[in-house]
Amino acid sequence: MKATGPATAIAVAGELDRVMRSDRGRLLAVLASSLRDLSLAEEALQEAAVSALTHWGRSGLPKSPQGWLLQVARRKAIDRLRKASRDNRKAETLALLAAEEAAPEPDAIPDERLRLIFACCHPALDMKSRVALTLRSVCGLTTREIAGAFLDAEPTMGQRLSRAKAKIAAAGIPFAVPDAELWPARLDAVLTTAYLIFTTGYVAGPDEPRDLCLEGEFLVRLIDRLRPEDAEIEGALAMMLLTAARRAARIGADGASLPPAEQDRSLWDSERIEEGRAILARAVAKRQPGPFQIKAAIADCQMAEPAPDWPQIAALYGALLRHEPTPVVRLNWAVALAEAGEATRGLEIVEELGDALSGYQPWHAARAALLAMNGDATGAASAYDEAIEAAATPAEELFLRRRRDALLRPAG
Structure with a gap:
């Protein structure tokens, strides 16, 4: 974009909004990598944005709005560091910033978002904080939007975000891509965070102000672009695409949720299915099996023609148990076994999980379905x-009521 003469307030505000929406995460990642302080990076970038409203209106839009914001944010950070109490770490940061600030205004902004993602998803943070911080810093959601997704009050979510950023600073969590020996474990934390963002959006209603399902997909596409040819990243992306392909069909016309076997297949997104299957095939060809590839394969088998391939799904859940030996995976395995014809064995496994999962709603739903399969209508109801x-x-409530009412309805 070429520099222009004085611009109208509306034009400036529109351009600033566009840049902050598209490049906020990239700018924040560059600043945080230098400052090693996410809160300071956010504050400096916000101050630069406020300055842009005045400066761009008076002098015209700069050649590179992103480069202008980055340089001004660095100056704002330098001013803050100089006013703060000095210590060795701040002095080092100040020297680095001063050198960067003295360099010519950049036309291209390096993409350091992978560093920011790994910092936000560090195992030292609890899962909810990882999700919230990733949505705020990388995806650019507002605190109010994140609070709404978690049904939290906005001040409560603001405090959670502040504590997470303070913990990153206090613990010296690096804004860096992990070394090779730490990569698999840390990548799993990142992909799990993205998956939780995706599933939160997948089960949300259509009236949500921000589509977290798409935010999760965006995040994994970004990770895939920044770290290409990784089988597990490809597996996570394939799983999201194949699952999201059924999204328009997951609620029936009467408002009840529907499992894949009962969905209207004409509503499935064929382009997403095709892309997801192609990515999954590419991942599997690398012969580096992992849990996200297995989950993607399960999602694919749920869409097999003419009905879900339950024997294969059961086998895949058995393989997933070797990677994630958790009660929830074991519950899904039991349901798949029952659907594949081993209803008695499936129910036995579900009953064994009672102590671990009695507070988990899907356990009660699965137990009800398997009791019904085994002929115990009273217990199932x-x-x-x-x-x-x-x-x-x-x-979900309507779906379950229908299943229960069908059990209690007199034969004929």
């Missing part, structure tokens, strides 16, 4: 009542 009581959404 009681289990459905418990699942209905704890249902997370009206759509």
